[in-house]
Amino acid sequence: xxxxxxxxxxxxxxxxxxxxxxxxxxxxxxxxxxxxxxxxxxxxxxxxxxxxxxxxxxxxxxxxxxxxxxxxxxxxxxxxxxxxxxxxx
Numbered sequence: 001x002x003x004x005x006x007x008x009x010x011x012x013x014x015x016x017x018x019x020x021x022x023x024x025x026x027x028x029x030x031x032x033x034x035x036x037x038x039x040x041x042x043x044x045x046x047x048x049x050x051x052x053x054x055x056x057x058x059x060x061x062x063x064x065x066x067x068x069x070x071x072x073x074x075x076x077x078x079x080x081x082x083x084x085x086x087x088x089x
Contacts, residue, residue, distance in 0.1 A: 007050045010034070010063045015048045032083065036071045045071050047084040 008014055011034055019031045030037050032046020047067055049060050064084070072080070 005056075009049065009056065009059050010067075034067050034071075038078070041079070043075070043078045043080040045080060045082045047082065049085050 015033050019033045022031050023029070030039075030044075032044060033048050035046060037044045037046075045068065047064055049064065068082070
């Protein structure tokens with residue numbers, strides 16, 4: 001519990017290491033670490049933001065806004081599901 005405030009916000013080798021470990025255990029599952037995946041005409045966006053970082057809300061919001069802006073691009077028509085560990089505020 002004491003180390004939660006030290007978790008990184010945004011893209012980090014820490015989260016990529018976790019993604020790699022989980023992917024090895026579950027090779028048929030897509031792990032989205034601040035990425036988008038298109039499946040059967042639906043776009044899935046996965047954002048990695050620990051819920052405990054609510055105290056750093058503004059920093060998390062800026063990262064989420066930038067990530068979504070980049071991942072959504074100019075595609076306003078594809079149905080999109082956003083999955084995140086933290087609320088989208």
